[in-house]
Amino acid sequence: MTGAVKPAWDPSYVAGTGLHSSDLRGAKKRLIATLSELENRATHSKHIYITISNRNKKPLFDNAHFAPPSAFDLVLLRPLASSRHPIPAMDSTKHVIVGTAGHIDHGKSTLVEALTGTNPDRLEEEKRRGITIDLGFAFLDLEGARLGFVDVPGHERFVRNMLAGVGGIDLVLLVIAADESIKPQTREHFDICRLLGIPRGIIAITKSDLVDADVLGLVRLEIEEFVRGSFLEAAPIIPVSARSGAGLDALKQELLRSAQSVPPRDATRHFRLPIDRSFAMKGFGTVVTGTLVSGAVKVEDEVELYPPQIRVRVRGLHSGGKSVTRAVAGQRTAVNLAGIEREEIERGMVLAPPGIFEPARRLDARVTLLGSARPLKSRARVHFHQGTAEAIAEMVLLDGKELAPGASAIAQLRLEKPVLLLPGDRFILRQFSPVETIGGGVALDVRAARHRRNDPHVAQFLETLERGNREEILAALVAASPHGLSMPQIISRTGWTGGDVRQAAANSIEGKRLRVVSPQPWSIASAKSVADCAAVLRKAIEDFHRANPLLPGIPKQELRGRAGKTSAEIFHAALDDLVKANTVATSGDLVQRAGREIALSDEEARAKELIEKEFERAGLTVPSFVAVLEKLPVESRRAQKILQILLREKVLIKVADDLVFHRAAVARLRETLAKYRKERGERLPIPAFKELTGVTRKYAIPLLEYLDREHVTRRVGDERVIL
Numbered sequence: 001m002t003g004a005v006k007p008a009w010d011p012s013y014v015a016g017t018g019l020h021s022s023d024l025r026g027a028k029k030r031l032i033a034t035l036s037e038l039e040n041r042a043t044h045s046k047h048i049y050i051t052i053s054n055r056n057k058k059p060l061f062d063n064a065h066f067a068p069p070s071a072f073d074l075v076l077l078r079p080l081a082s083s084r085h086p087i088p089a090m091d092s093t094k095h096v097i098v099g100t101a102g103h104i105d106h107g108k109s110t111l112v113e114a115l116t117g118t119n120p121d122r123l124e125e126e127k128r129r130g131i132t133i134d135l136g137f138a139f140l141d142l143e144g145a146r147l148g149f150v151d152v153p154g155h156e157r158f159v160r161n162m163l164a165g166v167g168g169i170d171l172v173l174l175v176i177a178a179d180e181s182i183k184p185q186t187r188e189h190f191d192i193c194r195l196l197g198i199p200r201g202i203i204a205i206t207k208s209d210l211v212d213a214d215v216l217g218l219v220r221l222e223i224e225e226f227v228r229g230s231f232l233e234a235a236p237i238i239p240v241s242a243r244s245g246a247g248l249d250a251l252k253q254e255l256l257r258s259a260q261s262v263p264p265r266d267a268t269r270h271f272r273l274p275i276d277r278s279f280a281m282k283g284f285g286t287v288v289t290g291t292l293v294s295g296a297v298k299v300e301d302e303v304e305l306y307p308p309q310i311r312v313r314v315r316g317l318h319s320g321g322k323s324v325t326r327a328v329a330g331q332r333t334a335v336n337l338a339g340i341e342r343e344e345i346e347r348g349m350v351l352a353p354p355g356i357f358e359p360a361r362r363l364d365a366r367v368t369l370l371g372s373a374r375p376l377k378s379r380a381r382v383h384f385h386q387g388t389a390e391a392i393a394e395m396v397l398l399d400g401k402e403l404a405p406g407a408s409a410i411a412q413l414r415l416e417k418p419v420l421l422l423p424g425d426r427f428i429l430r431q432f433s434p435v436e437t438i439g440g441g442v443a444l445d446v447r448a449a450r451h452r453r454n455d456p457h458v459a460q461f462l463e464t465l466e467r468g469n470r471e472e473i474l475a476a477l478v479a480a481s482p483h484g485l486s487m488p489q490i491i492s493r494t495g496w497t498g499g500d501v502r503q504a505a506a507n508s509i510e511g512k513r514l515r516v517v518s519p520q521p522w523s524i525a526s527a528k529s530v531a532d533c534a535a536v537l538r539k540a541i542e543d544f545h546r547a548n549p550l551l552p553g554i555p556k557q558e559l560r561g562r563a564g565k566t567s568a569e570i571f572h573a574a575l576d577d578l579v580k581a582n583t584v585a586t587s588g589d590l591v592q593r594a595g596r597e598i599a600l601s602d603e604e605a606r607a608k609e610l611i612e613k614e615f616e617r618a619g620l621t622v623p624s625f626v627a628v629l630e631k632l633p634v635e636s637r638r639a640q641k642i643l644q645i646l647l648r649e650k651v652l653i654k655v656a657d658d659l660v661f662h663r664a665a666v667a668r669l670r671e672t673l674a675k676y677r678k679e680r681g682e683r684l685p686i687p688a689f690k691e692l693t694g695v696t697r698k699y700a701i702p703l704l705e706y707l708d709r710e711h712v713t714r715r716v717g718d719e720r721v722i723l
């Protein structure tokens with residue numbers, strides 16, 4: 001049997017279970033004995049929760065994070081890893097999550113145990129008090145479907161725990177006791193399911209053994225009335241008794257039928273696992289569990305813990321009582337994480353792909369108030385619950401001062417702490433005090449700006465986010481982003497995949513309403529932003545030419561500065577457009593109006609010629625520029641510009657700040673040096689240079705430094721070497 005006592009994780013960790021350390025020895029013996037006994041009874045589809053303690057009742061595995069410290073930890077072990085009980089391949093199985101709901105003591109946990117063989121109440125306190133406090137889990141295999149049960153507490157004080165469990169479920173098993181019928185938490189849980197948009201469910205009338213047929217008929221009528229007009233209107237209503245076993249088979253059949261109607265979840269979406277439990281397991285380290293609501297995850301994946309945004313590695317995965325290499329949406333999943341301590345993890349955090357999302361602090365949402373709630377004032381504080389997370393939030397109505405019972409409106413929720421969620425995610429709102437469920441809603445924009453009241457643009461924008469298709473939503477997002485949007489920005493804002501984004505953009509790009517302004521990272525902008533930017537650039541270029549008639553063009557950097565706050569991508573796209581349309585031309589770093597020649601007046605042209613001649617004649621013994629200017633027919637500001645033109649045309653070469661040579665003189669100097677090198681060797685002392693060129697020391701030094709820069713010579717001590 002020892003070989004079969006494998007831990008829940010990768011078999012390679014067998015040696016590291018921690019069960020070998022001396023203080024655990026007694027526990028190991030007992031564990032093996034328990035497993036042996038269980039193995040004799042269990043079938044391959046059974047999974048077993050085992051409570052392990054050592055002789056001194058010291059917990060071996062500590063899950064004090066969610067359980068009272070006195071409780072022993074429960075470890076989900078893979079009991080039947082031996083070859084006698086092959087485990088069916090995962091992928092052929094449909095995974096469906098069933099959540100219980102209903103009033104305290106109505107028999108939810110008992111029913112789950114009757115269906116699955118597993119008591120979902122795992123905490124010692126739960127067992128002692130006979131009530132469920134926190135979420136419990138169990139599995140049932142039914143003809144190709146694996147049902148993962150999330151059992152929730154009915155006690156009104158633990159509705160927040162119920163909310164952490166109900167988030168990822170595919171169908172609800174609404175439990176109503178025959179002897180009590182509909183009670184407050186029957187209503188509250190049912191309201192929560194409606195607000196979360198849970199699409200289907202089954203109603204079980206439990207404890208049918210306690211009432212006669214007449215009462216049962218009455219309860220059924222009450223239930224039919226209760227669910228009329230809701231998603232449960234046509235749901236099967238099945239009387240059961242966990243005590244006598246009556247109705248259990250019928251219920252299983254309905255569960256299977258309902259499970260089959262659950263559409264398969266798309267494993268290609270972004271991976272998201274809202275965490276509902278975390279604990280440390282000796283030999284493994286940190287383990288988190290949750291319902292995998294979207295996408296898939298593999299062993300060895302790098303994932304990120306949001307909101308703290310810590311990257312961790314998936315060391316092992318476990319689902320439905322066995323170790324797996326990959327888990328997909330719709331599965332209860334336990335993840336063994338490397339690179340993080342248990343203490344750093346809380347319920348409400350989410351595992352998701354690294355680096356692609358950003359937790360939200362402020363979201364715009366459609367909020368609906370229950371008919372039974374009191375009117376809710378704008379700016380009211382509420383408890384916000386989404387996935388397994390909760391936060392205190394301020395609800396600010398976009399329009400109006402108060403939300404009436406049963407009404408719905410657009411509101412901004414300002415969260416007191418960040419929560420990772422995406423547009424389309426449903427949430428629940430509970431009254432601040434006394435705490436009770438008052439409504440819920442759906443997130444529309446998780447990166448919301450602060451709005452002015454009654455701003456019609458905001459209302460229109462949010463309406464598109466709420467009702468539009470992806471193409472329309474993308475267009476609205478881009479229109480609201482004058483700087484354009486990159487692929488990562490769009491993904492983090494929408495939760496779409498890269499493929500979704502490209503598809504949503506394709507039509508608009510083809511229709512020239514959107515522009516791809518950068519291939520990497522792929523970024524888009526509205527055609528209007530690019531056109532607006534191009535218009536600004538044209539004007540800036542014209543203005544520049546007018547102010548600087550003698551300069552060939554505006555440097556790109558300067559033009560960028562004049563383009564206003566636009567993004568670099570839009571600037572380049574707009575400039576490209578202008579060049580392609582032959583409106584402007586670029587040469588090197590300069591941008592000018594296309595076809596523009598620097599128009600010099602006759603006077604200026606003459607001055608230009610004069611300057612050039614003067615310098616050419618001077619050779620290396622150049623005149624001071626001031627001396628040249630004095631001879632010119634134009635005033636000095638324009639002469640300076642003409643000098644700039646000559647420098648740009650490389651007719652003149654600037655050697656030092658006040659020292660300009662004609663290019664012919666420099667070319668001659670290079671020849672002279674080459675000749676000198678051939679005849680007299682490469683060494684060139686400064687006096688030799690002065691003699692060779694006939695320049696004074698004042699010119700010789702800057703000239704030599706220029707030649708050094710040009711790699712014609714190199715300085716060695718006091719001398720130069722001709723290269």
Ligand SMILES: Nc1nc2c(ncn2[C@@H]2O[C@H](COP(=O)(O)OP(=O)(O)OP(=O)(O)O)[C@@H](O)[C@H]2O)c(=O)[nH]1
Binds near residue numbers: 108155206
């Ligand atoms: N007679 C009878 N008693 C039942 C039946 N199902 C459950 N009970 C009893 O009802 C009590 C409550 O059952 P639980 O399963 O703990 O109820 P629960 O809905 O899980 O309660 P919370 O989780 O605390 O909300 C227990 O004492 C059960 O033994 C049933 O079919 N017949």
Ligand SMILES: [Mg+2]
Binds near residue numbers: 108110132152
């Ligand atoms: Mg219970």
